[in-house]
Amino acid sequence: MYLLHSLEGVFLYSLRSGSIEPIGKSRLAVELISQLSKDCFRLRFCVADLVRVVSKKTLFRWFSAKQCALPTPKMTENGLGHREKVLNMNTMNPNVKRVEYAVRGPIVQRAVQIEKELKEGVKKPFSEVIKANIGDAHAMGQKPITFFRQVVALCAYPDLLEDNKFPDDAKNRARRILQSCGGGSLGAYSASTGIEVIRQDVARYIEKRDGGIPSNPDNIYLSTGASDAIVTMLKLLTSGEGKTRSGVMISIPQYPLYSAALAELAAVQISYYLDEDKCWGLDVSELRRAVEAAREHCKPRALCIINPGNPTGQVQSRQCIEDVIRFAAEERLFLMADEVYQDNVYAEGCQFHSFKKVLFEMGPEYSNTVELASFHSTSKCYMGECGFRGGYMEVINMDPQVKLQLTKLVSVRLCPPIPGQVLLDLVVNPPRPDEPSYATFIKERTANLEILAEKAKLTEQIFNTVSGIRCNPVQGAMYTFPRLTLPEKAIAAAKEKGQAPDMFYCMKLLEETGICLVPGSGFGQRDGTHHFRMTILPATEKLKIVLENIRAFHKRFTEEFS
Structure with a gap:
């Protein structure tokens, strides 16, 4: 028989018959377990959950005589009784166990x-x-870009603004950023979407990159690297159960962030294959095959593209991007463009084309309807500043009510790291030709x-x-x-x-x-x-x-x- 203790009292449990018999209320439970703790097992009250006894008669004989005739329970190294962990492999989130990276x-x-x-x-x-x-x-x-580290150092330790070793343009940039920080310090929180002047700089960078196509700072969300923004968007996109679960199309081979996030969110991974024999090209016919097959067990909602490619190193042609946008429009899919390697183009005849630029140049039929989130980071390209965890996301044609939900979601994490935001500002707003740091x-x-x-x-x-x-x-x-x-x-x-x-x-x-x-x-x-x-x-x-x-x-x- 076993003595069971709970908030409701003390009970005897018979392993043979399976019966449970109450023998006391809460006060008796406290007295009994306290007595066991003091005179017998030296157990703390909170861990004395299960004690084996020979019989109910033996139990009461011990309790009245304050003598112990009970077998000693299993002890742990610190002298406390064994207790199953509250969080264990059976009680933890099963989706986490499916995550691989x-x-x-x-x-x-x-x-x-x-x-x-x-x-x-x-x-x-x-x-x-x-x-x-x-x-x-x-x-x-790889060595860091001098100007970037100068400005970060000045922002982190403003006393250096009086040091003549730093160029004037680095000092001016640092002062501008610090004026936008709470209390003039990198140690203050920012708005959850990021520091306003940095979001404005990101928008200007995108406009310049895309040949003058407007970018609204209100559509810019700064993030803890691109990864954080990608996972946030996937959270917004995933819903449903069974055959109504959200399906997200990802390339194979793919960067494991996507499969890991989808596993954690219990969403359906829809795999489409890149063509290795055509330099890892993307064929829309393969997208159609994948989405048709997926409809039998989920609701396809999003299409993810990595360009330039990771792990495959391909650069998508403009024609390919146009075909993908048309496909997304036809299938009513939300487009996610992972463009963190946009400066890393090496092969002759290859050129980076942003999805946003191509989308808007295709005309209102697409630019006013296709929903797009594009991502960039400080971790790659020529700067390689992985540890700063800086990044951004721009959303296009997002439902205004959903956008409010997105803002709420990022607010839960307060704000991206401020040093990462500073580094991002320098990436999108580097020295100009008329400034002293430009040549270096x-x-x-x-x-x-x-x-x-x-x-x-x-x-x-x-x-x-x-x-x-x-x-x-x-x-x-x-x-x-x-x-x-x-x-x-x-x-x-x-x-x-x-x-x-x-x-x-x-x-x-x-x-x-x-x-x-x-x-x-x-x-x-x-x-x-x-x-x-x-x-x-x-x-x-x-x-x-x-x-x-x-x-x-x-x-x-x-x-x-x-």
């Missing part, structure tokens, strides 16, 4: 362990771990983009010399996504380990070379194909070493499993 998955976790082992003196066939798994420019050695800014910006273009070409060339690796041109963004041809024995060995073949390949690569990549299976890919994603951000000389080591490893791997 390969960019920081098992291989990256193993890479961190290996780094610790190297520091502890464990012998490895390499001296360092090279994390080519993520687009973190500064972690790979242009030199640094141009150098960063030219180096990335050289590394994109280098990566493609070296990978395509390796038998069993095929690499499309890296037209833009910061990654390559080459296709692997793996021996059947390697695929079988991976299956025995319960791993995807490219996961098996990348883990073995990490253990033997210290190079950390992300398997293509973490981004999605057509059945029977295998890939990995690698950033092109390492310094040129280190990138050459990485590419040569991958080439040598691939040869060894193929020979081992042939």
Whole structure:
């Protein structure tokens, strides 16, 4: 029998018969458990929830004589009785358990362990771990833009405004920003949508980028990186149950933020495949196939496009963008344009076209009706300021009532980080030609983009010399996504380990070379194909070493499993 304690009293529970018999009310419960705590088990009242007893007679005999004839319960290390956690794998949000994010998955976790082992003196066939798994420019050695850091420093420590080491344009910019901050300090909250003058600067930047097409600051929402804004929009878009659940179309391969967010929100992922044989091109016929198939089990509501592409590095043509907009209009889909790599275009003949610009140039039939949210960030392009977590979202043709709900939703998180907002302002409003910092800014910006273009070409060339690796041109963004041809024995060995073949390949690569990549299976890919994603951000000389080591490893791997 068991003694059960609850707020309503004390009860005896018979395991054999399943009966429950009350033996006391709340006061008796307190007295009984307190007595047990003091004289017998030394348990705290709050954890004495379950005590086994021999019988009801034994219980009352003990209680009257203040003697314990009861078996000692299971004790924890701190001397307290065992109690099941309130939050456990059975009670936690089941949607969270479905979330996967390969960019920081098992291989990256193993890479961190290996780094610790190297520091502890464990012998490895390499001296360092090279994390080519993520687009973190500064972690790979890229230097920050001088003007950006000067203004941020001045804003963070205004006493530096008296220092003659800083140029006048940086000081003027810092004063303007600080005047817009509460109390003249970066430590104050801003409006939930962001600092007003920065939103105005973002709107002017968009107008200039798009050839004069108007941008309204009221449609601009500053965010904690682009990721925060993307997830916020997905929250607005997801609703329903069963076959009425919202479906969101995402490309395969895709950036895992999208699949992870949809899993957390219990929305339906509608996958459409990019065409690897056409440099990861997007074909509207594939969009139609995907949306028709999805209607059987959800309500398609949104279409997400990443341009330039992550992880695939393609740049969409203007014609492709027009076709996508027409498709979205026909199918009444909300368009989400992830454009965080808009300055990262390298291939000859390729050009970035913003979805907003193309939408408005297609005329009122589309510009007045198609709903669009576009996203940009401080983390990519030539600046690579990932840690500042700055970004923005512009919404077009959004229902006014929904827009109020969007503002309410972002208000829950108070505001984006103020230093990130400052950095974003500098990205959209850099030094002008008549200002003292302009020459240095242009030199640094141009150098960063030219180096990335050289590394994109280098990566493609070296990978395509390796038998069993095929690499499309890296037209833009910061990654390559080459296709692997793996021996059947390697695929079988991976299956025995319960791993995807490219996961098996990348883990073995990490253990033997210290190079950390992300398997293509973490981004999605057509059945029977295998890939990995690698950033092109390492310094040129280190990138050459990485590419040569991958080439040598691939040869060894193929020979081992042939």
